[in-house]
Amino acid sequence: MALKPLGLGLASRRVLSDVVTDDLRDAIISHDLEPGRRIAEDELALQMGVSRGPIREALMRLDREGLVTIERHKGARVASWDDTDIQEIYSMRSALEVLAIEWACKNATASDLKAMEEILNVYSKLSEKQRTPREVSRLDLEFHTALFAAAHHERLFKTWEVLRSQIHAFLVYTWSQDGKINKVFLPQWGPDHKVFVEVIRNKQVEKAKETVLGHVERGLARVATHFVEEPKPKKRVAKR
Amino acid sequence: MALKPLGLGLASRRVLSDVVTDDLRDAIISHDLEPGRRIAEDELALQMGVSRGPIREALMRLDREGLVTIERHKGARVASWDDTDIQEIYSMRSALEVLAIEWACKNATASDLKAMEEILNVYSKLSEKQRTPREVSRLDLEFHTALFAAAHHERLFKTWEVLRSQIHAFLVYTWSQDGKINKVFLPQWGPDHKVFVEVIRNKQVEKAKETVLGHVERGLARVATHFVEEPKPKKRVAKR
DNA sequence: AAACTGTTGTTTGTAAACAACAATAGACCA
DNA sequence: TGGTCTATTGTTGTTTACAAACAACAGTTT
Numbered sequence: 001m002a003l004k005p006l007g008l009g010l011a012s013r014r015v016l017s018d019v020v021t022d023d024l025r026d027a028i029i030s031h032d033l034e035p036g037r038r039i040a041e042d043e044l045a046l047q048m049g050v051s052r053g054p055i056r057e058a059l060m061r062l063d064r065e066g067l068v069t070i071e072r073h074k075g076a077r078v079a080s081w082d083d084t085d086i087q088e089i090y091s092m093r094s095a096l097e098v099l100a101i102e103w104a105c106k107n108a109t110a111s112d113l114k115a116m117e118e119i120l121n122v123y124s125k126l127s128e129k130q131r132t133p134r135e136v137s138r139l140d141l142e143f144h145t146a147l148f149a150a151a152h153h154e155r156l157f158k159t160w161e162v163l164r165s166q167i168h169a170f171l172v173y174t175w176s177q178d179g180k181i182n183k184v185f186l187p188q189w190g191p192d193h194k195v196f197v198e199v200i201r202n203k204q205v206e207k208a209k210e211t212v213l214g215h216v217e218r219g220l221a222r223v224a225t226h227f228v229e230e231p232k233p234k235k236r237v238a239k240r
Numbered sequence: 241m242a243l244k245p246l247g248l249g250l251a252s253r254r255v256l257s258d259v260v261t262d263d264l265r266d267a268i269i270s271h272d273l274e275p276g277r278r279i280a281e282d283e284l285a286l287q288m289g290v291s292r293g294p295i296r297e298a299l300m301r302l303d304r305e306g307l308v309t310i311e312r313h314k315g316a317r318v319a320s321w322d323d324t325d326i327q328e329i330y331s332m333r334s335a336l337e338v339l340a341i342e343w344a345c346k347n348a349t350a351s352d353l354k355a356m357e358e359i360l361n362v363y364s365k366l367s368e369k370q371r372t373p374r375e376v377s378r379l380d381l382e383f384h385t386a387l388f389a390a391a392h393h394e395r396l397f398k399t400w401e402v403l404r405s406q407i408h409a410f411l412v413y414t415w416s417q418d419g420k421i422n423k424v425f426l427p428q429w430g431p432d433h434k435v436f437v438e439v440i441r442n443k444q445v446e447k448a449k450e451t452v453l454g455h456v457e458r459g460l461a462r463v464a465t466h467f468v469e470e471p472k473p474k475k476r477v478a479k480r
Numbered sequence: 481a482a483a484c485t486g487t488t489g490t491t492t493g494t495a496a497a498c499a500a501c502a503a504t505a506g507a508c509c510a
Numbered sequence: 511t512g513g514t515c516t517a518t519t520g521t522t523g524t525t526t527a528c529a530a531a532c533a534a535c536a537g538t539t540t
Contacts, residue, residue, distance in 0.1 A: 015312060015500095015523065041491070051525045056492095057300070064304055066395070072255060073491055073532050088395045095339045099331060155306070155328045159399055255531095256493065280521070291494045296522090313501050313522055 017054035021061050028067050028078055029169050035080030039068065065165040081170040083224065089166055090220040096160055097144070097216055101208040103151035104200050112150035116197050119143045123190055131186050133175050141168060143193055150200065174223060257294040261301050268307045268318055269409050275320030279308065305405040321410040323464070329406055330460040336400055337384070337456055341448045343391035344440050352390035356437050359383045363430055371426050373415050381408060383433055390440065414463060 024044075027033045045055045059076045062068040070076045104112070123131075123139050141164055148160045192215065199208040264284075267273045285295045299316045302308040310316045344352070363371075363379050381404055388400045432455065439448040 017523085040489095053524055056297075060297070060300060074534095075491060088393055091339060091343070091393070092395055092399070095335045099335045103331070153328055153331070155332055155403075159332070163395075282521075292522095293493060314503090315521065 015054075016050055017057040017061075020048060020050060020054045020058040023048070024058055024062060025065070025067060025165065028062070029165070029172055031172060033078045035078050035173070037078045039076040039078065041075070065162050067165055067169055079166075079169070081173065085166075086170070086220070086224060089163060089170075090216060090223070092163055093167070093219075094213060094216045096156060096163065097147070097212045098209050100148045100151040100153070100156055100160070101196070101200065101212045102205060103153045103156070104147060105203045105205045105208055107152040108150040108200050112146070113197055113201055116143060116146045116150065116193075116200075119146060120190060120193055120197070133186070134172075136186055136189055137168075137171050137175075140189065143196075147196065147200075171223070255294075256290055257297040257301075260288060260290060260294050260298040263288070264298055264302060265305070265307060265405065268302070269405075269412055271412060273318050275318050275413070277318045279316040279318065281315070305402050307405055307409055319406075319409070321413065325406075326410070326460070326464060329403060329410075330456060330463070333403055333407070333459075334453060334456045336396060336403065337387070337452045338449050340388045340391040340393070340396055340400070341436070341440065341452045342445060343393045343396070344387060345443045345445045345448055347392040348390040348440050352386070353437055353441055356383060356386045356390065356433075356440075359386060360430060360433055360437070373426070374412075376426055376429055377408075377411050377415075380429065383436075387436065387440075411463070 024033075033039070039059065041052050041055050041059070045052050048055070059068060059070060063070045063076070067079055068076045069079050119139055119142055123136070126135070145160070145164065148157050151157070195211055196208075196215075199211055264273075273279070279299065281292050281295050281299070285292045288295070299308055299310060303310045303316070307319050308316050309319050359379055359382055363376070366375070385400070385404065388397050391397070435451055436448075436455075439451055
């Protein structure tokens with residue numbers, strides 16, 4: 001059974017709270033709602049033309065995803081990031097990806113490998129100009145999602161989905177601070193990921209683990225040096 | 241029916257959905273609600289004397305915790321476990337505990353260590369008779385929770401909490417199948433865990449990782465051999 | 481100033497309805 | 511008999527409106 005109902009248009013009977021969740025997530029990831037911003041249920045409900053029920057549900061889900069922060073009787077805010085968060089996220093990511101590639105070596109099917117290669121294929125067909133940091137990062141997250149799917153490990157996949165949202169969110173923030181992250185990163189992306197598919201196909205578990213560890217560590221280094229710290233209003237008093 | 245009507249609203253600072261969540265979690269973990277059992281919102285709301293709102297919220301949280309399975313328009317069921325789940329849970333646990341003890345070596349404070357030792361202390365004061373599988377397992381989960389707390393890694397801790405609920409749930413199930421799991425396990429528990437505190441205090445990262453890995457693997461072996469498979473009414477393919 | 485008190489705006493919870501949907505049971509036809 | 515189709519039924523999803531609990535703020539009193 002497919003872990004994720006791949007977004008192929010069929011849009012199957014989505015429920016209102018799903019729509020709200022996705023819209024809100026996009027708004028947060030794209031920074032239409034800036035970090036720290038207050039989200040009032042009534043206001044959002046009015047704005048989206050739905051009642052409070054689905055809004056509450058969406059906010060709770062995004063809280064679980066780490067994109068918003070809910071405090072009792074105080075409501076929800078868009079989450080914000082500092083370097084502690086980066087450290088946490090990438091250390092989790094290392095641990096999870098190592099486990100993922102381990103399981104993928106055992107469980108990956110032909111179609112799993114094909115899905116991963118398909119993403120590499122899409123990348124290779126992009127023109128130089130299309131290889132924007134944003135687009136490549138989107139493909140990057142998609143590739144790693146395919147890797148996690150190949151592990152066939154339900155709980156691992158769900159945990160990754162949470163992490164992915166957070167990575168996605170602060171990556172966009174990082175780009176907005178520094179548009180030219182990509183000098184060394186982008187040309188390397190394709191070859192770097194081809195290795196993943198190969199070691200999985202050949203079931204070279206140890207080499208796979210090393211590969212993925214190095215990969216994530218380089219990712220962290222890249223992000224950390226470019227991440228511009230943002231004052232985190234965790235417990236700040238709101239000034240009017 | 242074992243669902244206690246909730247105590248009067250003296251209630252303190254907790255909010256209704258918290259109470260419902262905790263009551264339901266207890267009922268599931270203690271198997272007052274057997275795996276696979278259907279949970280209807282209306283029915284539960286009536287039983288607990290609250291409206292559907294807090295019930296829905298509680299069910300969503302328990303779904304996230306993995307104790308309940310919600311399907312759209314079909315409602316919630318108490319989760320059930322098979323050996324695949326055990327494999328998933330323990331592989332996750334290994335990865336997470338290694339990361340946890342790594343961070344604990346860096347970040348543990350004196351009071352963190354003290355908290356862990358306090359639990360060992362409680363254990364050592366238990367009489368032979370009090371060392372039931374159930375009680376020791378409760379202390380075990382508490383100890384490991386203290387370990388995760390000592391890591392000072394927010395996301396890691398939250399992920400552990402999810403896993404803990406699941407471990408707790410099927411451990412109770414395992415005990416109910418076999419009351420004498422403890423012949424080799426129980427006497428070893430105390431000394432086994434003292435090592436944890438020491439390696440963390442001395443910041444012996446590598447040794448710490450080995451220790452925790454072995455520990456979890458033995459835990460898996462113990463559970464796996466005693467786990468009696470239960471028919472799982474998993475997901476049926478959606479027919480249209 | 482510090483402590484008290486009420487106001488305000490928000491979240492949280494309740495209630496009663498309706499709408500959308502899934503499962504089931506009959507009805508119908510072959 | 512066997513199968514498809516359509517009601518029926520029950521549950522979840524959603525809305526509306528209101529009441530209660532609570533945090534933050536401002537003004538008042540001491």
